[in-house]
Amino acid sequence: MSLVENMVRQYDGFRLEIPRWEIPDQGITALCGPSGAGKTTVFRMLIGLEDCPGLKWSFQGEDLAQLPVPERRLGVVFQSLELFPHMTAEENILFAAEARRLSQDESRDRLQALAQDLRMSSYLKRKAAVLSGGEAQRVALARAVITRPLFLFLDEPFSSLDAELRSEARALVKRVIEKFQFPTLLITHDEEDLQAMANTVVRLKDGRLL
Amino acid sequence: MRSRLTLFLIAAVSLVFGLLVARTMVDSRDLPREMFIEKKLRVLTYGTFVGPTGPGGEILKRFEKDKNIKIEVVSSADAGLLLERLKLTQAGNPVDVVIGLDQLLIEEAQQKFEWQPIVADKSKWHKAAAQASSDHFVAFDWSPLTFVYRKSAAEVPKTFDDLTAPAYPKQFALQDPRTSTPGIQFFHWVKALKGAGTLTWLEKFKPNVNSVSPTWAFSYGLFKKEQTRFVFSYLTSLAFHWGDEKNRDFDVLSFPQGHPVQVELAAIPKDCRECELAQDLVRSLHEEWAQRLIMTKNYMFPVIEGLEKGSIFAELPQLKTISTETGKNLSEWDKVFPR
Amino acid sequence: MSGTKFFHAEESSRLGLRWALGLLLLFPYLIWLAEVREWNWPPVHEWMPYVVYASFQALLSAGLACVAGFLMFQGLQSWHRRGWAEAALLFPNIIPPLFLVMALFAVVTPWAAFPYGLSAVIVAHVILNSGLVAVALDRLLQAKLGGMTETAWLLGVRPWVFWRRVAWPQLRGDLACIFLFVFSLCFTSFSIPLLLSGERSVTLEVAIFDIIRTEGRWDKAVLLAAFQSTALLVLAWLLPRPFWPQRSSRASLRLLEQPSLSVLVLLPAALLVTGWGLGVGASLAEGIEPFVRENLPSALLLSAALGLSVGVLHLILFLAVAYVLPHNRLDRFLNGYLAPSPAITGFGLLLLPVNGVIADFIKLVLALTLISFPLLYRWIVHSALASLQNQIVIARSLGASWSAILFKVVWPQAGASCLRACGLAAVWACGDFALSGLLLGENVSVPMLMNDLLGNYRFEQAALLLIPLVLLSLAVYFFFVRAARYVVG
Incomplete structure (x- = not known):
């Protein structure tokens, strides 16, 4: 289990207060709630993009909240994906490997494996700007996991896909997560995501866990 | 949203209007009386002459009251732009009096415009002021120009050629003749004394030049900040230091070769509308009270001899003055201080 | 007015306004062309x-x-x-x-x-x-x-x-x-x-x-x-x-x-x-000299009036621009054009055959606006307006009139940026002495008073006046910026 403590934030008349939260350190935990519940805020505070003085996140004997963002070694897929549009799919993924100083051979091997798992081989050389929504989403996931992160965060990863693509995408993502055993926090408001993927479901409403 | 925006615009415009009305009241302008005054005299002058620190405001106000007229002041940012301003306004709405020309502008003024003759009794005037005046341009103040300096144990130049001595590296603040009247006066001074040797002299002097500022105010500011020991300015600058500041640490260089003179003049354009009133205004500049005011507020000598008696101006050193040319050919200057 | 007639009337007014804006910005050149x-x-x-x-x-x-x-x-x-x-x-x-x-x-x-x-x-x-x-x-x-x-x-x-x-x-x-x-x-x-x-x-x-x-x-x-x-x-x-x-x-x-x-x-x-x-x-330690204190209130009032006027004129122009955009050519022009020099603008406006205290004040406001408007548009307002292009397209396809788009779509989102730009314009106007010296005659604003003092050996007094000038500038700036809360929502 990883333990989150003292997650408190007040802004614009909204108060997020999670004094204590145990997040399983395996499987997929889904954080769901209606719009405005505070899911994005929780997400951003855990990955370190927003300050939360007093926050403590104990994971594998370390307080991740005290570490600088790059050293937390988290994998993140934003809702907007944020691929680098001028790079190809392959370059986007290898960019992450290079950042973590993986050797070229290791990077290539991992890339090949991911390409197979996520069925990306046919468009690896294509520029990210021209990829379809589904293709871009897989590339974003591959980029997030190539360095074997400690924890994987997915922020509404399937919201931009149509219904048919969504079920295929869910299956692929789940397979990758299960293969590499990444503890995962999935932010979603889609009940089908919960049913298809979540091992644990945590609901958030008005800034508090239910 | 639209109505709020409209209300805001109305409120802002009303506030502007209110501020302007408040300002008029603060200035104690006699608004109702002014609305019924028919005669208007348009006076063109430079900004500092009629500004709060200058003598012109008081002189013009008194004249307005005495003659029961309204004076409309048209100003140019500085004296050097007076003729340009005159060029632009004469066709549509002519001015009646121009105050603040200097003798360097007379040639151009005569070439480009026509002027009314002015009768003035120059018999009791200082020679320099009388010589610079003519039938159409009359002086109202004057001053020799020289280097003002801060006294110290160090030697100062005794002659004009001493200015180029290596003993004074980067100690002189000058003004740019392209943008400043004292600047062009300095250049003409060199030409008057050196003639064909102007270029050589300027080249020898250049190492001693600290700065060439665009305006007199800027160069004098440097001097006051003790950036330079000498600044080219008016002899009457001493009146400010000795009189207002009560500081005798300043003095001026006095050369046997002589010094240039700055004379400020008034004139009446030929196409004036209120020519009689214009003549009266120019005459009023020579009244004793006006001359004393010009002396103390403009920091220049009055044209009438003897008026400075009893004031700090009477204690100022006497400098030998010389005439200098008045052209705008700056070719030697451009070679030494190129653009 | 029927729908079609209204549509055409709006398009005509927008076209006219675009030309008017372009001509207004080029105004100083046009005056000299004639002169x-x-x-x-x-x-x-x-x-x-x-x-x-x-x-x-x-x-x-x-x-x-x-x-x-x-x-x-x-x-x-x-x-x-x-x-x-x-x-x-x-x-x-x-x-x-x-x-x-x-x-x-x-x-x-x-x-x-x-x-x-x-x-x-x-x-x-x-x-x-x-x-x-x-x-x-x-x-x-x-x-x-x-x-x-x-x-x-x-x-x-x-x-x-x-x-x-x-x-x-x-x-x-x-x-x-x-x-x-x-x-x-x-x-x-x-x-x-x-x-x-x-x-x-x-x-x-x-x-x-x-x-x-x-x-x-x-x-x-x-x-x-x-x-x-x-x-x-x-x-x-x-x-x-x-x-x-x-x-x-x-x-x-x-x-x-x-x-x-x-x-x-x-x-x-x-x-x-x-x-x-x-x-x-x-x-x-010495404080402000008496005669400066005498003239300061009047100068402050004039500077405040000048700053506010320039800010208001900028606001009107920004609204006009927001009404007539999107328009590729005008946008490109506004993004590249810089006003002619203050001397050319100022002297050009002097050539206009309208004189008097009020006319001179209006000329000065216009001159200062012509100089700062292109800069502020490029620096601040352009992005705010450009980011709303898609919304404007959607609103137009829904049948909204241009004035409805301006007041209900554009202004609520871009208004704050426009008012910030107006505030800056007002600040710059408060601090102007070059054009003011040329166009205001004997009327004296705070920077002109400072310039006056500089011309009469009173350098420290001139520097002291920076305090009231900066305070005034902040006041006019915040007048516009704070207005956003009321006017933009």
């Missing part, structure tokens, strides 16, 4: 040296300002109180240039002779513009690479790798636009080169002023000013238009922070405040 009888293009050797030297100066100034601004941008990311940090960065842009120069003098001269010439001009330009570059970079990164910066941070990418492999390939055009904007400001700079360049004219603006003063050749001056405006317009057209969509929330750019550089953010403002303080130290 000057004989046009003689000056020989190349008379103007080419100015252009070369001005370009050289502007290149160096802009380049160094961009480098300094880049460093300040990195320092800015460590600041939590961003509002204060940005205010400090932009402080040099709101004080009159004369006082920037005086402050520099006060800081440098106790230790060394002031280095007149090109270097002094460049240093002053860097101090003036580096904060602007830092803030512009921040806006740019936020708008276009906010999410990617956060992603790169999470991936552990090093900052210089991010700049080289992510930011530069995507932002080349935008960075060039920032450089060009600063280049234009330095190329057309007037007060700073006039005061600091020594004997050499380092900008075309100073050369134009020289020509007017020494030669009286208006045709030559206007032609050079037109050449300058055209050259900068062409340069701007060659680059893509800057478009920085506004984000609803701030992305974290801490990947790019350099805490050791955070103090740089305060450097320009600290330098100027220190310089000013050194300059007036002694006078503060």
